[in-house]
Amino acid sequence: MTEKQISILESALELFSSKGFDAVPTSLIAKQAGVSEGLIFRHFKNKQGLLNAIVQMGKEKIAFKIQLITEIVDPQKRIQAIMEIPFSLETDQYPLWRLIYSLKWQQEYSDDEFSRPIKEVLVNSLNELKYFDADAEADLIMSYMDGFASTILLKGEVVNKDKLLHALRKKY
Amino acid sequence: MTEKQISILESALELFSSKGFDAVPTSLIAKQAGVSEGLIFRHFKNKQGLLNAIVQMGKEKIAFKIQLITEIVDPQKRIQAIMEIPFSLETDQYPLWRLIYSLKWQQEYSDDEFSRPIKEVLVNSLNELKYFDADAEADLIMSYMDGFASTILLKGEVVNKDKLLHALRKKY
DNA sequence: TATATTCGTAAGCAATTACTCACTCTTTAG
DNA sequence: CTAAAGAGTGAGTAATTGCTTACGAATATA
Structure with missing residues (x-):
């Protein structure tokens, strides 16, 4: 490179x-x-290829984070670690995640390869914990994460991250 | 027209x-x-004017919904009504809200005139309930709403709305 | 050193873009 | 009924778009 x-x-x-x-x-x-x-x-090659290269970086970063989380043995702690991903993003990586989130809203570029592996870990962990409907519960957690991520990415440092994180911890 | x-x-x-x-x-x-x-x-007039006209429709619809909610006397119920907005959207209005949500991610068109009045009602209601930090609490609720709205708008009818709504109700 | 490959540029190209203009047809108002 | 105003169109236009191509410079390989 x-x-x-x-x-x-x-x-x-x-x-x-x-x-x-x-x-x-x-x-x-x-x-x-x-x-x-x-x-x-x-x-x-072309403009799309440029976007793909950027998105690829995002996929690798997410894969790395998830790899680390997978190694946590306690499923409860694993779920917590997943949920705290949006809070652990560093400021200099906000642009990358803003781009990825914005692409979700465009039919042609939308790509669930970001959320899929995360949901997978969640479903597995919830199953380990004998949750009744692990899939629906995972969707619920993903919804929370989406909301928090959006807030953090759009409001930047303005938002009270500690408050959000505390609320999240209390509930799980 | x-x-x-x-x-x-x-x-x-x-x-x-x-x-x-x-x-x-x-x-x-x-x-x-x-x-x-x-x-x-x-x-x-121009392409931007066309977008403005569409966005204006959205603003009026949100203003109408909020007007109705403001009339609820019990602050607790008022907050619940606000939080249930994403669940009360009709399918044929998804495109409008998808557009509005997607615009949030674009610097030039972003416009907080959708979230502002909602947050206002929340803060007022939370103050009535003597919440310690109504502003931060309102941000928290807005985060939840954002997540739910995104999920509903992007996944369409696939998502288990009842489960989400139930979880939300349990928590407030 | 010779040569093949990669890196980099400037100029230009066909297609598309948002937008205008001159014009006709329809509706409204006095 | 007449005239003004608005609705609607089709053919443009200048600027911009993503992308190519021909070429030189640098670098690697033998």
Whole structure:
């Protein structure tokens, strides 16, 4: 991965996440990255390929987090760790997650490969705990997470994260 | 409001909410509405004006719902009514709300005039109930609502609404 | 050193974009 | 009934879009 490739990815991520994929022309990405527009297509084939590369990064990061969580033996603690994912995101990774969340609302780019592995861990953990309807319960938890993640990502540091986290812990 | 104006608004809403504002050309809207492209600009001035008209509809609908809820005297019941808004949406209004939710993620079109009045009612009600930190508590409830609304709007009828609603009721 | 491959650019291209304009047809008002 | 205003259209237009291509520079490989 060359320095200019990274620069392109960073600029694209920043622009996509703040304005939306379709609202950002490749010319602007190139300008902000300080490279020629053609280079984008050399490295990423097309605009969609550029988005895919960014999304791929997100998938790898989520996979890594989940890998760690899977290793927790106590299912109760495992569920808690899952639920705390939105709170454990670092500020400099907000743009990536904002982009991923915004893509969910667009038919053509929506992709459940982010939520699927998370739900899987939840369902397994809930089954271990002999929950009656593990699948529905997992959906419920995913709903909470979605709400918290949205709030954190959109309001940034304004929101009272401790309060949210405390409420969440109390309930599980 | 002429018949063709309505047709334009309906087509635009459907397309915007499924593909995203920037991904939909006015030519496609006109085609789907069965009118000439020029008519869009006659009635709505520009593409942004078309979006504004749609968003305005959403604001009026939310204002109406809130007006009704404000009239509930018991603050506890008022809060419950607010929280149940996402569950009371009719299927044929999903596109409108999907669009509004998707716009939240785009810097240029984001607009807190949907959440503000809801939070206002919540804060007032929580204060009536002598909550310690009504503002933070309201944010918490808004987070729940966001999560539920996202789940319902994105998964459609697939999701187990009763389970979600039951969980919500139990907690408040 | 020679050569093949990758990195990078500038210019340009066809298609699409939002929007305008000149015009006709329909509706309304006095 | 007449005239003004609004509804509606089709053919444009300038600008922008994603993307290609021809080429030079750098780098790796032999």
